[in-house]
Amino acid sequence: MTGNTEEHTTPQPEGPAHKRNMTRRKVVVAGGAAVVGVGAAGALAMSASADEATEATSTESASATGTAAETCYKLTSETTEGPYYIDADKLRQDITEDNEGIPLTLQLKVIDAATCKPVVDAAVDIWHCDALGLYSGYESFSQGGGTAPTDAPTDAPSGTPTDIPTGTPTGEPPSGGGGGGHEEPTSDTRYLRGTWKTDKKGCVTFTSIFPGWYQGRTVHIHTKVHVDGEWTDAGYEGGQTCHTGQFFFDEESVLLSAEVEPYSTSTTTRTTLTEDTIYDQSGTTGGLLKLKYNKKNISKGVIGSITMGVDTDATNDGTS
Template sequence: MTDTQEPAHKKDMTRRRMVIASGATVVAAGIGAGAVATASADEDPAKAARGKKSGGKKGEECYRLTSETTEGPYYIDADKIRKDITEDKEGIPLTLRLKVIDSDSCKPLAHAAVDIWHCDALGIYSGYEAASTGGPGGPGGPGDGTPPSGMPTDAPTGVPTDAPTGEPPSGGPGGGGGGHSEPTDDERYLRGTQLTDKHGYVEFKTIFPGWYQGRCVHIHTKVHVGGKLTDAGYEGGHTCHTGQFFFAESAVLDSAKIEPYSTSTTTRTTLTEDTIYDQSGVTGGLLKLSYRKHHMARGVVASITMGVDPDETHDGTDL
């Protein structure tokens, strides 16, 4: 996605909070010896402690959340209300468990619409299959901050003789909201929306995302409130959160040993190299992951709690 905006922690985040439950790593039933749990080891406790606020259930604390991010170019409105978004795409099964809370009260936010969307195991986005291969507007194209596939990456030589004139182009690197693109095909795999239950939970069945040039492995998300379900999907209301979820580097390396991820020849950007992830651990969108070290192909469980302010509007184009 074109995600070359400044990290979200440089923005005004005065009301955003995050809940981190004690012992919060979600473990799949039956996972025992040899299991891998990631995320908390990458979190900076000192950074998390700043902005702490009591509230919610016993054993939970609210923290400042720094994960408001750009929407990127490949968002499609919430028109697929479903739990399983896989559509037979190949990849490591991923169960994504999300909880949404009110950042001020720390209480669960019921009936909020949660969108997620991400690329497949080889870095392709549904709705934008042609662009996702590195063409104009796709990963490696305008708006993603990386050179299009096939373009030279070396710095130009010589001294320019003329100063540039006119207004800078919009929608390119650093452009507002990542320069949204209109869909180019009718595919909608690895996209879906669900309403939170009375406890603020939703769960998606999907696959572990792959990677493409210029970005680390990630999942996009939006939270909408004030709307309603219709035959066309979720309509009305407003978007109170736009963010991204990230994966520990160790888990991505484990996934890269498994087909079809292992067949990718695309240069991979690491978590520490990514221009969107703010390096703050769970508070920046780093997922808690559980899986068997030598049997990752059987599946991964990922979880995180999002603190949102339902009275705010953050549609991903305001950064």
């Protein structure tokens, strides 16, 4: 993450700098057993929460009696894709790759917001930074937030500079913070990234770590939902991206995580949830996760869950 991109230290406006042909999307299979695993719906040990199940049941009953043309879930907010999406993630549920951090189980459910029915066989991508704010594939661009070096120079210049520039700056502003065009990967690492298939209940579960933070952004996870494609021996092909969004964590959980290593070694100024320029402050609709953890010992692990209401007929690739 350079200082010139979203996932860095300087905010930037989002822009449609990188376009993709979404009609022929392919996900590269990581190993011969990956596709076989995709077909094993029994491997997805996730179910809707009790309150979601109750809400879905009541709304479906209303629709069945013809009393409502209403939706049972609001459309989940669309957000920027960001510069660090890689359109060839591994088909897997466990994306940790031995990264250090608080264990995170992410339980997602994808619902058609117009019908309240589960979206089956959708491809769901997630990706996020590590505990110190670095993204796989882009370490050379990353600032991160590790412990400050102990061998800082002692002969730093002093005094006031005499050659301060004057005038109004011209050209494009520096990138960073909120979005920006896509950046091509600079390494082959792919930790904390993955793609998996929703089951007959529209559910998918990922295993990861609680994300860290970097300057200009609150703690978050990126996601995409792809529909109308085909699962083949080569992965997932065709269809369109109907949702591009981000998941967020409440302040209490982030403050508790900041007391646990390696998060506690970060020297980066943290952007709070209310200060973030991407989160729209709308709660669940905006991507705020429902979290479960031991407040006295968050290091034991966190379970985050959310139901995403999507428009399966729309194309929302997050680049505009």
